[in-house]
Amino acid sequence: FWSSASEGATGSFLATGEEADELTDGEMSEKMDVVLGENELTQEEKGWAFQLQLQAQKDGVFIDNVFMLHAFALLGKGEVKKGLTRAKNFNAICTKWGLRETRSEDATAWVRSSSLKDFFLTSGRDEEGRPMMCNKMAAFVPKDSLKTDEDWRFIMRALSDNMRAMTPTLRDVRNGACIVSWMKGYGWRNVNPSVERKLASIYQDSYPVKMKRIVVIDPPLIFRAVMKVFSVFMKKKLIDRIVLMSEEEVRSGNKLPLDQTSADLGGSMKENWWDVRASRLATHHASVQALGPIVPLQGV
Numbered sequence: 001f002w003s004s005a006s007e008g009a010t011g012s013f014l015a016t017g018e019e020a021d022e023l024t025d026g027e028m029s030e031k032m033d034v035v036l037g038e039n040e041l042t043q044e045e046k047g048w049a050f051q052l053q054l055q056a057q058k059d060g061v062f063i064d065n066v067f068m069l070h071a072f073a074l075l076g077k078g079e080v081k082k083g084l085t086r087a088k089n090f091n092a093i094c095t096k097w098g099l100r101e102t103r104s105e106d107a108t109a110w111v112r113s114s115s116l117k118d119f120f121l122t123s124g125r126d127e128e129g130r131p132m133m134c135n136k137m138a139a140f141v142p143k144d145s146l147k148t149d150e151d152w153r154f155i156m157r158a159l160s161d162n163m164r165a166m167t168p169t170l171r172d173v174r175n176g177a178c179i180v181s182w183m184k185g186y187g188w189r190n191v192n193p194s195v196e197r198k199l200a201s202i203y204q205d206s207y208p209v210k211m212k213r214i215v216v217i218d219p220p221l222i223f224r225a226v227m228k229v230f231s232v233f234m235k236k237k238l239i240d241r242i243v244l245m246s247e248e249e250v251r252s253g254n255k256l257p258l259d260q261t262s263a264d265l266g267g268s269m270k271e272n273w274w275d276v277r278a279s280r281l282a283t284h285h286a287s288v289q290a291l292g293p294i295v296p297l298q299g300v
Contacts, residue, residue: 038169066291093160097152121264130175130212165276181214216245
């Protein structure tokens with residue numbers, strides 16, 4: 001069952017490990033040593049994972065590997081239906097956009113050579129240790145960036161990989177992640193509800209990531225109007241986690257750790273975003289490898 005193409009799944013989305021290909025054996029061994037203690041479950045959480053696997057196996061719902069099984073269980077917090085629904089939604093998205101058939105490195109290359117190349121700013125972890133991803137929102141103009149089916153396939157794969165980078169270990173899945181959106185220069189040309197709905201479907205209802213905080217820096221005058229439009233498809237609990245800040249507040253260092261923040265926002269973080277992302281993806285790959293494939297339950 002677990003290796004079959006159920007729910008439209010034709011392969012393991014998270015088992016390719018392309019981002020780990022450039023690591024030496026020693027570097028991968030070091031990654032594996034680091035992640036071992038970061039991917040443990042409590043006895044209660046193990047019970048959640050067992051019940052989720054049991055129901056998924058009965059219903060024929062494909063889950064890529066043990067890491068994803070445990071991540072879906074953590075998001076469900078013991079509610080099997082919730083975790084299973086998220087897994088089904090993720091499978092549907094993978095099937096619709098061909099994510100399991102699209103290489104991570106190809107999607108990354110597309111982003112870095114497209115009009116989105118300036119969209120991402122470097123970022124580390126917030127004051128509570130949650131992985132951050134910082135976006136320069138004015139750099140994303142949907143009509144310029146998404147013109148073909150291939151564009152859509154690559155951006156959906158790249159966004160899914162970003163979610164992996166936000167959840168490199170189960171500890172990170174449990175603690176949640178933080179999105180930082182810099183809105184300077186953002187206007188109506190950047191707004192497309194249909195596009196945003198499709199992109200939000202990955203992090204809001206399918207991939208097992210918990211957005212604990214969304215930091216919006218320098219919200220424009222149109223922000224309230226935009227959020228009113230987006231509230232049609234964005235969950236209230238996600239909207240309630242939005243925190244507004246001015247650029248001056250960020251530069252003060254009282255809101256976000258400056259050593260984990262881009263120089264564009266007054267921070268001192270020097271590492272390139274793509275290097276940060278690659279390192280997190282390598283850690284995620286090590287987590288997947290450490291936990292291994294799903295072994296079918298017998299007698300079910």
